[in-house]
Amino acid sequence: MTTRDYATIDLSVDRTGEAMESINKEVWMLAEISNEESESAKVHMRELEAAGFTITSVGTSGRPTAFIAEWEQGEGGARIGFLPEYDALPDLGNAASGEQVAAPNGKTSGHGCGHNLLGAACTGAAIALKFTMEMEGIPGLVRVYGCAAEETSGAKVYMVRDGYFDDIDVCIAWHPQTYAGTGYVSTSAMSDVVVEFHGKTAHAGGSPWEGRSALDALELFMHGINLMREHVPTSVRMHYVIQAGGSAPNIVPDYTRLYMYLRDKDRAGVEALTTWARALAEGAAMGTQTRAEFHVPYGMSETINNTPLVENCYKHMMEVGAPQWTEAEQAFARDCQRNFGVPEEGMATDVRPISPPSVQGGSSDLGDVSWCVPLIWFWYPSVPQGVSMHTWPVTACGGMSIGSKAVDGAAKIMARMGYDLMTDAELRAAARADFIERRGDVKYISPLDNVS
Numbered sequence: 216m217t218t219r220d221y222a223t224i225d226l227s228v229d230r231t232g233e234a235m236e237s238i239n240k241e242v243w244m245l246a247e248i249s250n251e252e253s254e255s256a257k258v259h260m261r262e263l264e265a266a267g268f269t270i271t272s273v274g275t276s277g278r279p280t281a282f283i284a285e286w287e288q289g290e291g292g293a294r295i296g297f298l299p300e301y302d303a304l305p306d307l308g309n310a311a312s313g314e315q316v317a318a319p320n321g322k323t324s325g326h327g328c329g330h331n332l333l334g335a336a337c338t339g340a341a342i343a344l345k346f347t348m349e350m351e352g353i354p355g356l357v358r359v360y361g362c363a364a365e366e367t368s369g370a371k372v373y374m375v376r377d378g379y380f381d382d383i384d385v386c387i388a389w390h391p392q393t394y395a396g397t398g399y400v401s402t403s404a405m406s407d408v409v410v411e412f413h414g415k416t417a418h419a420g421g422s423p424w425e426g427r428s429a430l431d432a433l434e435l436f437m438h439g440i441n442l443m444r445e446h447v448p449t450s451v452r453m454h455y456v457i458q459a460g461g462s463a464p465n466i467v468p469d470y471t472r473l474y475m476y477l478r479d480k481d482r483a484g485v486e487a488l489t490t491w492a493r494a495l496a497e498g499a500a501m502g503t504q505t506r507a508e509f510h511v512p513y514g515m516s517e518t519i520n521n522t523p524l525v526e527n528c529y530k531h532m533m534e535v536g537a538p539q540w541t542e543a544e545q546a547f548a549r550d551c552q553r554n555f556g557v558p559e560e561g562m563a564t565d566v567r568p569i570s571p572p573s574v575q576g577g578s579s580d581l582g583d584v585s586w587c588v589p590l591i592w593f594w595y596p597s598v599p600q601g602v603s604m605h606t607w608p609v610t611a612c613g614g615m616s617i618g619s620k621a622v623d624g625a626a627k628i629m630a631r632m633g634y635d636l637m638t639d640a641e642l643r644a645a646a647r648a649d650f651i652e653r654r655g656d657v658k659y660i661s662p663l664d665n666v667s
């Protein structure tokens with residue numbers, strides 16, 4: 216690979232700074248939860264259109280808050296995708312403060328996963344890449360996928376199913392974290408499972424023998440799930456909440472509902488868990504003379520990593536470095552840590568070595584994209600060290616300068632990767648070859664093909 220000058224692409228990111236900051240701040244304030252993030256999607260589309268992109272799809276794949284925007288020039292160029300997300304989480308609203316206090320606008324939802332930052336940097340990197348391609352006359356297509364509802368039924372899985380990624384060379388993404396790093400971490404495959412039991416109501420004191428308790432069935436099902444734990448691989452995660460458990464002790468409940476995630480290191484593992492759980496539901500219903508309904512409304516696949524892309528990402532991350540935090544920002548981070556109850560270590564200041572292969576317990580709809588197109592994603596710090604995601608300090612830091620600095624650095628890393636991929640056919644070919652090798656003989660089956 217020839218030596219490249221990244222000054223122009225870095226300057227293009229700086230030129231995009233105002234647009235990125237608008238997206239970041241506005242989406243943080245809106246704090247719209249999954250499938251309701253319509254105004255947040257509009258903020259992204261507004262900035263993309265202002266920068267010369269065309270909105271080619273709104274409500275993509277039947278997902279109301281998803282969209283696609285693209286820009287292209289010349290012929291025969293590469294085709295690179297960016298993957299902004301913009302949904303918030305319920306109950307994680309917080310002021311941009313080092314302690315847990317309500318947001319000034321009273322919003323109870325908040326960006327406890329930092330998707331205001333994630334989205335701003337992805338859209339910003341796409342715009343900066345376009346500016347640079349115009350200046351240097353580079354042919355190619357830049358496509359931005361408005362990745363709605365990542366926290367629940369992520370739109371990427373639907374867009375993959377519908378072929379929206381089939382003509383793309385590489386997709387680029389990142390996620391806020393407590394550190395800067397990339398490597399060979401895969402996310403878990405998962406399925407959403409909803410189990411409902413239907414029984415028969417009766418007076419629980421007067422004539423309980425006339426009733427059949429849907430709560431008994433639910434308890435038996437949960438007991439079965441918890442006995443399963445001994446006999447499943449350590450890569451398995453099974454976690455649930457009771458959404459309906461009856462209303463009053465003196466009424467035998469005739470309806471209960473449990474919502475559960477089943478996860479494992481790959482899709483095949485999740486399908487096996489799902490079959491077992493379905494049998495448990497049927498058994499629980501049989502034993503309590505109730506009726507079970509077992510639904511699998513959604514699922515995600517594990518991620519495939521990519522060696523040439525990880526190496527390219529790491530190179531740029533080392534050059535861009537972690538953000539330079541001010542003493543005030545470090546003090547803010549330590550306030551968050553003290554109030555959150557973790558060591559006061561401040562923000563991370565260095566880049567971690569490339570992480571070895573492992574599977575993380577969480578899942579992402581990036582997984583399904585990675586089965587369709589070579590994908591690179593990385594972590595970049597916007598969260599104080601030791602603080603877990605989906606907590607109030609993530610919302611707090613994402614609403615002040617710590618978040619803005621993470622957006623700037625992450626956008627530079629992504630824009631540089633986009634520039635390399637647009638101009639280096641060898642890198643694209645290497646990424647494609649690695650993708651084909653890692654995918655091997657496993658045929659991708661959309662989790663949506665097995666929904667019930």
Ligand SMILES: [Zn+2]
Binds near residue numbers: 390
């Ligand atoms: Zn997230």
